Amino acid sequence: MGNATRTEVESPLATDFLNIRSLLSEDEITIQEAVARFVDERVIPLMGDAFDEHRFPQELIPEIAEMGLLGCSIDGYGCAGLNSACSGLVCQELERGDSGIRSFTSVQSSLCMYPIFTYGSDEQKERWLPQMASGEVIGCFGLTEPDGGSDPGNMKTNAKRDGSDWVLNGSKAWITNGIMADIAIVWASTSEGVRGFIVEKDMPGYTTREITRKFSLRASDTAELFFDNVRLPEASMLPGVRGLRGPLSCLTQARFGIAWGVIGAAQACFSEVLEYTKVRELFGRPLSHTQTVQLRLADMSRRISTAQLLALQLARLKDNGQLHHSQVSMSKWNNTRMALDIARDARDLLGASGISVEFCAIRHMLNLESVVTYEGTETIHELIVGRELTGHNAF
Numbered sequence: 001m002g003n004a005t006r007t008e009v010e011s012p013l014a015t016d017f018l019n020i021r022s023l024l025s026e027d028e029i030t031i032q033e034a035v036a037r038f039v040d041e042r043v044i045p046l047m048g049d050a051f052d053e054h055r056f057p058q059e060l061i062p063e064i065a066e067m068g069l070l071g072c073s074i075d076g077y078g079c080a081g082l083n084s085a086c087s088g089l090v091c092q093e094l095e096r097g098d099s100g101i102r103s104f105t106s107v108q109s110s111l112c113m114y115p116i117f118t119y120g121s122d123e124q125k126e127r128w129l130p131q132m133a134s135g136e137v138i139g140c141f142g143l144t145e146p147d148g149g150s151d152p153g154n155m156k157t158n159a160k161r162d163g164s165d166w167v168l169n170g171s172k173a174w175i176t177n178g179i180m181a182d183i184a185i186v187w188a189s190t191s192e193g194v195r196g197f198i199v200e201k202d203m204p205g206y207t208t209r210e211i212t213r214k215f216s217l218r219a220s221d222t223a224e225l226f227f228d229n230v231r232l233p234e235a236s237m238l239p240g241v242r243g244l245r246g247p248l249s250c251l252t253q254a255r256f257g258i259a260w261g262v263i264g265a266a267q268a269c270f271s272e273v274l275e276y277t278k279v280r281e282l283f284g285r286p287l288s289h290t291q292t293v294q295l296r297l298a299d300m301s302r303r304i305s306t307a308q309l310l311a312l313q314l315a316r317l318k319d320n321g322q323l324h325h326s327q328v329s330m331s332k333w334n335n336t337r338m339a340l341d342i343a344r345d346a347r348d349l350l351g352a353s354g355i356s357v358e359f360c361a362i363r364h365m366l367n368l369e370s371v372v373t374y375e376g377t378e379t380i381h382e383l384i385v386g387r388e389l390t391g392h393n394a395f
């Protein structure tokens with residue numbers, strides 16, 4: 001640091017107190033900066049209105065695709081083949097804009113392109129992945145059912161063989177991208193165990209219904225999916241996996257992205273409130289000169305910093321092939337809790353302004369109420385870690 005004061009050093013303390021940037025490669029920094037610019041210039045200016053209007057900003061999809069952010073960790077098929085830290089940083093920057101934008105990208109990349117790439121036939125990969133990378137085809141992922149999302153092993157949606165076809169019946173609830181999706185990756189119970197199917201929008205018997213009037217993730221498309229005797233050719237089934245391991249392995253990818261993404265939401269809230277406390281004068285001094293306010297700011301910074309280290313270690317384990325899904329669970333749990341607590345506290349420090357669309361804290365706070373629930377609730381992740389530690393299943 002030389003003679004520079006802490007506030008004069010190059011890295012912005014609000015977002016990188018521990019200089020995590022020094023642990024990143026040139027490529028990782030370049031990708032992060034490019035996505036950060038896009039989020040600052042194109043995403044943040046429209047998110048308040050999109051949230052207020054309960055609208056997913058679909059106009060951003062071509063730009064997100066153009067930047068190579070869809071399926072960015074896949075090698076080939078028009079995808080960027082980035083390493084895990086890069087794909088995490090992409091999520092972090094996008095979620096600094098809004099969890100809805102990261103959700104859109106996570107679902108497309110981790111929950112739709114990943115299973116096609118990992119479990120799909122060559123024909124399925126050739127047919128779908130390039131169009132999904134370019135944003136021409138949008139996907140959604142149907143695992144959760146109305147009767148209970150935490151226990152997907154209890155799924156009622158089923159597919160039965162009929163000649164060389166499958167016939168799909170059932171429904172899925174709370175499905176991100178569900179209305180706009182051209183294809184749905186649908187997980188169904190069969191006589192061979194759980195299997196994944198690529199269901200196309202126009203297939204007879206497949207319908208969707210938008211879930212409206214949400215208080216959270218308002219700038220995201222959420223839907224119910226219904227399957228009434230949907231006839232699927234054998235070629236629609238993902239041949240490479242059977243059993244719950246299929247969908248759960250996709251969740252590991254998406255949970256990894258969330259562990260990174262929520263850092264961005266927390267950084268947005270923290271940066272905003274840090275600036276606010278510098279200019280908000282009460283009792284004859286700026287709020288930031290007050291001890292208890294500094295304690296709260298210091299605590300936010302501590303929690304963001306530890307979440308960053310955790311996420312980076314997760315990425316390095318992933319690239320070394322050493323990552324266990326329970327480690328992803330611990331990180332999704334820790335980092336989402338961190339972000340939600342910071343968003344709530346930042347909202348409070350903003351006073352009445354904190355409930356205005358002009359400030360981002362309440363939008364992030366409300367979004368994070370979904371993030372703490374989807375991709376496995378906080379309790380589910382605690383129990384996954386508990387099971388790993390004790391060897392006993394307590395679900």
Ligand code: TGC
Pocket residue numbers: 102103104106107141143144149150151152153176243244245246248249250251252254325374375376377380384395
């Ligand atoms: P369990 O016996 O534990 O596992 C069955 C098989 O799966 C394997 N496995 C995993 N593999 C990869 N990654 C994981 N995370 C895995 N978890 C388990 C396991 O080894 C086993 O394999 P095999 O070969 O031995 O059969 O299964 P269980 O029925 O006891 O369930 C365990 C539990 C509760 C942890 C699981 O059901 C669970 O994770 N529940 C939460 C469900 C969930 O997270 N749903 C998310 C839906 S998608 C979503 O929310 C998208 S939000 C999108 C957005 O907008 O960003």
Ligand code: FAD
Pocket residue numbers: 107140141142143144146147148149150151173174175176177217222370373374375376377378379380394395
């Ligand atoms: P439940 O499973 O009914 O849980 C209710 C409560 O019970 C929770 O607090 C839970 O922690 C607790 N609980 C459950 N089991 C136990 C236990 N054994 N011990 C103690 N407590 C327990 N799903 C998809 O498949 N695809 C998507 O794209 C998708 N997008 C979503 C988008 C949004 C905005 C939201 C809100 C959800 C989305 N989901 C999606 C669904 C999400 O994954 C589920 O909501 C989540 O898995 C929890 O399921 P549930 O809502 O049915 O809650």
